[in-house]
Amino acid sequence: MIERYGDRYELQCDFCSNFEGDFLEFQEAVDFKKANNWKSEKVGEQWLDKCPECRRKSE
Numbered sequence: 001m002i003e004r005y006g007d008r009y010e011l012q013c014d015f016c017s018n019f020e021g022d023f024l025e026f027q028e029a030v031d032f033k034k035a036n037n038w039k040s041e042k043v044g045e046q047w048l049d050k051c052p053e054c055r056r057k058s059e
Helices: 026-035 052-058
Strands: 002-005 008-012 019-023 039-043 046-050
Touching: 002 026, 008 026, 019 026, 046 052
Parallel strands: none
Antiparallel strands: 002 008, 008 019, 039 046
16 A cells, blocks of 8 residues: 655555655655556455565465
8 A cells, every 4th residue: 555644655565564665756656666566456345555575475
């Protein structure tokens, strides 16, 4: 998930405690996610973000 903290955004894995932070804009976090092997998965009605480490564990 991408969370807003004040005027910054943080990308957090929904499956573990991994995160990347300090993005100035939401789109920066999205671009980082795409460029760094994170994956968005739809589970039920909710979209979840999975970090590269969790992706390796689930494959």
